[in-house]
Amino acid sequence: MRQSTRSRIYCLVLLLASCFTVFAQAQSSKKETRQYINLNANWSFAKDPGRQATAGNWGNLKWATVNVPHTWNAFDVMDDEPGYYRGIGWYKKKLSFKPEWKNKKLALYFEGANQETAVYLNGKKIGSHIGGYTAFTVPLTNLKFNGTDEIAVKVDNAYNESIAPLTADFTFFGGLYRKVSLLVADAVHFQDDQYATKGVYIHANKVSASGAEVIINGNLSNATAVQKKLNLVSTLLDANGKKIAVTQTTVVANAKQDLSFALPAISVKNPNLWSPEKPYLYKAMTSIVDAKTGQTIDEVTTNVGLRFFSFDANTGFSLNGKAVKLIGASRHQDFAGMGNAVPSSLQVKDVELLKSMGGNFLRVAHYPQDQAVLDACDRLGILTSVEIPIVNEITETEAFTRNCKNMQVEMIKQNYNHPSIIIWAYMNEVLLRMKFNNDQPRKQQYLENIATLAQQLEDLTRATDPTRYTMMSNHGDVNGYTKAGLVKIPMIVGWNLYQGWYGGKSEDFGPNLDKIHQQIPDKPIIITEYGADVDPRIHAFTPIRFDKSLEYGMLYHQIYIGAIMSRSFVAGAAAWNLSDFNSETRDETMPHVNNKGLLTLARQPKNTYYLYKAHFNQQPFLKIGDGSWTIRGGVAPANSSTLTQLLQVISNTDSVTLFVNGKSLGTQAVKDRLSNWEVPFKNGINEIRAVAMYQGKKLEDRTSIRFVLQPDVFAQQHLAFKAINICLGSQRQFIDFQQKEIWLPSQAYKPGSWGSIGGEPFKIKNSGRQAYGSDKNIRGTFNDPVYQTQLVGLDGYQLDVPKGKYEVVLHFAELMGNGIQSVLPYNLDSLIEASKSANKEVPEQRIFDVYLNDKLIIKNLNLASTYGIANSVQKKFECMVADDKGIRLTFKSVKGKPVLNALQVKRID
Template identity: 70%
Template sequence: MKSSLSTGKSLFLLLLSSLLVLNAFAQDSRKIINLNKDWSFQKGTNSTVERINLPHTWNAFDVMDDTPGYYRGIGTYKKKLVLKPEWKNKKLYLYFEGANQVTEVFVNGKKLGSHIGGYTGFRIPLSGLKFNGTDEVSVKVDNSYNENIAPLTADFTFFGGLYRNVSLMVLATAHFDDNQYGSKGVFVRGENVSQTNAEVLVNGNLVNHGVAKKIIVTSVLTNANGKKINEVKFLTSAKANQTIAFQLPKIQVVNPILWSPDHPYLYQTTTKLIDYQTGKVVDEVKTTVGLRFFSFDVAKGFFLNSKPCKLIGASRHQDFAGMGNAVPVDLQVKDVELLKDMGGNFLRVAHYPQDQAILDACDRLGILASVEIPIVNEITESVAFTANCKVMQLEMIKQNYNHPSVIIWAYMNEVLLRMRHADNAERKQQYLNNIEKLAQELEDLTRKTDPTRYTLMSNHGDVNGYIKAGLVKIPMLVGWNLYQGWYGGKSEDFGPNLDKIHQQIPDKPILVTEFGADVDPRIHAFAPVRFDKSLEYGMLYHQIYIKDILKRPFIVGAAVWNLADFNSETREETMPHVNNKGLLTLDREPKNTFFLYKASLQTKPFLKIGDGSWKLRSGVANVNENKVIQLVQVISNTDTVELFANGQSLGRKAVVESTSNWNFPFKDGVNQIKAVAISKGIKIEDNAIINFVVQPFNFKDGQEFKQLNILLGSQRQFIDQQKQEVWLPNKTYENGSWGSIGGEIFKPKGNSRQSYGSDKNIKGTTNDPIYQTQLIGLDAYQLAVPKGKYEVTLHFSELVGTGASNLPYNLDSLIATNKEVPEQRIFDVFLNDKQVIEGLNLSATYGVANAVQKKFECVVTDDKGIKLVFKNIKGKAVLNALQIKQIK
């Protein structure tokens, strides 16, 4: 029922109630008690019981090991509840901010409730309590695969556990209520907002679990300084166990201060329930309010408060290095602060609702946001799947409704990526029809629940497929996840592809909801190519994308995939189990790509030596030289930059697409780099210290030799950050120098992504790039090192095959099941004419994709140096990497 002030009697009662409130000093409002400390936890039924604190996940570490898969099952959490006797007449609830993904809650052995879905909060009412110190809450959480719960599959890890805060809510018998969808039960929004006027609407639900009583509902709007602007209230009668929907009169605001990224001004409403008889405040909810109005135009883009505003920022996953998704609030808020520091104004909260602290930070910092539920890749055509998706959508909307930063609700991502029934045209069409039906139902539900925001679906690059499936016509906005120049094609194809999509769908505003390229910060390449994972390729890729996005007004917004690296257990590649497309690392260290966006988006002067984080470098000098010329990149939004090499100016260069590139003369040892720019009469500078190891072209007797690390079959450098070692790409042997003799670079068959090397997870190492490239069929490797004693380490890994076992392979079985057959290669290795390896059979002895090291010592007494000779017995010999150290 709805209550209103429509009669003179109501007005009289309202005035009387106001007097009661003014004279009332008693308050009996809600208490929220954090329960994160001192839980016991048991994984499955056979593991030991641990003492833990929340937030907690049982998958923080098993997702990073070399064993495929991670624990998906049941975890049980238990905790003693110490309840105060004075709470016996209160309504008690447990509030879970997030538990993945099916949760059952018991108190004293009695099941009190359950929840489906891993990314939204929920409330469980407590009953049957003893209040004598023996009450125990038990929470069973299950992250097993469930075909009726989204997400079914995705390029991220489904961490299990109580990974967000848990609280005890102590409420009066009459309180604001949303037991069904986990919100606070009070919803606030701005309406009819303009530069000169605005209205604030407050509505919600209250419940009275006690005796019938009269209740005053009041809401006060204050400005950012706490000054009262206006107040509205009404009186209602609530019977015992009655739930009442209420809507307060509109609060008028004259000359509102509008919320925007540049000025995220927040008002606040304090909404109370007051017992009419006693004057006690029995419940209170505070809500921040941002007054803004916005629209999307298919040709001109996004407008906020009547001003054009290009939405540009990043998507975000919620996990952190070593923590999984059980991340403290302060680290989560830091992500939003980093996005703001980057110059971004848009956060795609993907692919699921995240901690309320994220959107609180967006409200405070002025970041516009899109939030979505985790329907990713595919759906299940069941009544239960549809019902669960609808509940997720309602929970997402109602729990995040009061955030002014949220402008978009979304509900599907790349839903055609894993197409079912591809071999049955009729059944496939039925599946597509069911996806369309679910999308339309979610669209209708969203618009009905919150008509003030826009709706969005994000699709992968199969534009014609989504158009044909009828999915493009359903949402108000269409997002495209585009990776030209990464998963296929060239980066230069991106802009023309945007134009083509706009022509195909001229009536829908377009966002680029994903784009990115893997950047492993340990890898560098001076001739970068697609899928080499180098920082340099990532920079070139993003420069093209930034330019093409910014110059097209019909692209209303764009979100880099991703703000930070994130865990994806099924990925292999150079850093197994991590998607490296982040602008920040998994532990939130910025990459050069982060600084590129900072230079492109920030308005205040910015200057950064892009290779400042590349503090250890190496290279090979030219003949008779003792220095190495290598690229140094300066990232800036100024017009020109001057660079200094060890105190000497290299001159000034223009900044083009936020970078200036320099041929820097590195000497052996410590190198000082300084970049200077003048912007608006203000001098800004950045400094970096680089330790450089110059490897001479020719080694001479008497010359100090320390170490040489070589990647065979590679065109990239690799930095072992733990050992502080630089691995250089191989070169062909030249007289008096070092290099390979014979052999060809390993190139994977049937892999359109990579031009060389493997993307397999190499087990037994965290330095996978050392083993992911190789030379095949090499005859020898020669190094004209000075006289002395050396340690020679050969690094091997078989890169062809399934990698499923390190036992001898049953080739007939592999062939019969059409699996990748490992190479049958057997070879000997001789070191300075001495046989050091006999009949090495990598696949039979060690299996596929395992790191193998063979270490030997030798003494060089003449000018011939070190020579390794490979003799084939069967197939072709391989070598992945080589390490030479002089032994003192």
């Protein structure tokens, strides 16, 4: 069953993840002026579902030892029970404070805790934070330590109408899910405890190919009891460590005084400009020096990238004076089996995968993420936008507004020094969950309040950082956002567009872009989301919208890439998403996972990833497609020992030569980065080899595909029948990777062969979502697509197998009734057809008998009453075929229409 299988998989993933755990160590600058002491290991953790415990008064909490990063939602978001734990979790840990730290600046540094946090020392509250995606510090000032001190941290991810996000198509994992450190610094130090930064802010000004200015300012604190005369010195080094320039000033800090400072600008002649092709980083070493003793008291090292950029409504994006199309993806931070508690090394790997794909743009969505991500973007040359999590809707309260503003400033301050960031954003699809639709005056007031909040965030952002652009991302209701005045507010408008997925046709995407540009001609445009679900287990030779097949995803992305690249007014585009991510409320073919990623949740590339790599990576590239489709199947034509099926080779070369089982199929030209081959597959293992030449260099890729060739007529002597797995009412193949089995779509019966007799494919009524089947979460299985299609009202199923002993497994699930959705939880385009309400139809009661070779094997089967809606049911039987009539399944209605979802037949003698 799904739960036990998933648990084993996730435990293995977590065991591997533990290899990334970083044990306690001090990290400091070379002069040991400040230390960040790792506190990640050996926390005690307990849930507090009754919300009864207080620091030091724990009641009956059950404690376990965990390491940070940690989330309590790594597993419950993937089980069959609706919902996941949203409440309080407690963490506690003993700390040992050294005597020499008595006069030091001490602070706890939390990189991320979702979403309300309170911190206690020896039972006394010493700090708190609101918001789940930005860092915060808790000073340990004027506190008495007793040698057995205990830190306790209360984290709460329960719904709170004052904290964004309120709702979203992703999971709000709870916990101390990023690293925790103890900062030890001198009593005189750079400081910005309010926004959890190091207190030094650097940006470039007046940048050109011939020169640039480096501007350095910040905050410092003199926590001593005496006045201090201080020299502030910043040294700019090139990438090789060579000194470029030094700037300094002298300040006098009174006792117990915090003050701001600004250093004279550093002038850089003929700078090495930062770009995706050459992400050149200077380094600024900014120090506090005691003017009396000459001792360096504190030092902060900052990477500096010099670049200039602009956006234009007609010509798009320009970097360092050259037109650049921003191409990349959005990113969520969770990982298979880990939730959002992901080690930095894996997060950096995401950026490396984006770079390898040929991407130059990352939309950090829908919230600020680990600093390691942006450090990697700086180092690898990935331009970024970062946003706060105002998603779908707002709360019209002062508290909500205040928290959003604070999140925005925290985001900007904490990420200010990253040269990769070019955009700050603050709202995503904020009209999607529209309120007060039945009260137009109240709805208008709500829209005005959204616009007021947007304008306040816009003004705050520009005042805090005038060096970067601002952006909002909207879903496809162009008229709605225009009427609400929201397209006028940001400097850039992002559009999340899904023509060909949530409705319409993929070919509508380009013309729709043209309409948007005509309607809003004065605003630069970025396509901040577009995508189609790709379940790597599903394949279709006649792909259609919402079949979740890899083949439909390839067609979709090919069309979108062409439309984006051919329109100069489109500044850039971010595919949704870099990888699959958890969304607990989703059902679909892989429940609780949004499958629009170019990578899987475990970061395995899909064909769509390779398509982008062929389009945008400038290095020679060749890849046999369908890398996950290593098990295929099909029905052999009469008297044939092979079956021809499509295979794609993805490449940026001019042509490809393909070899199948040692025989050349010739050479084909590559068109739009693809060459399509009709490959004759034999039963068993097929060795595939692709070869191409690129500027005199030979490229080669290989794969092995196990093909299960089924007889069209069982009397074909060259194909001995062994087993078959059939999905009824389906038009797609499904791979069960755990059992290494292929499931084929059914067919109508013809004499000598196999197939259904009567019946129609199940389809949800009044749904524009998919042409057949459901995507309801089927409980009790991981192979949901096996049960999400069925034939309704069938009379029988016939397999004209030869004489012998067989195992027959019937698979059922009731797909109609309460709980079956006919509309998407997230309808992202009001311009396309969509149902307005869920299908609440309760079907006529369904009771039927099943006969196997005229023997009654199931009597009065009532799936809904016996097993409930959307539960997997398996019935296994054995039978002996002693005549020429094969296997005959007969369905007799007692009441309503019989159904069958899937069928397995295996010869066992």
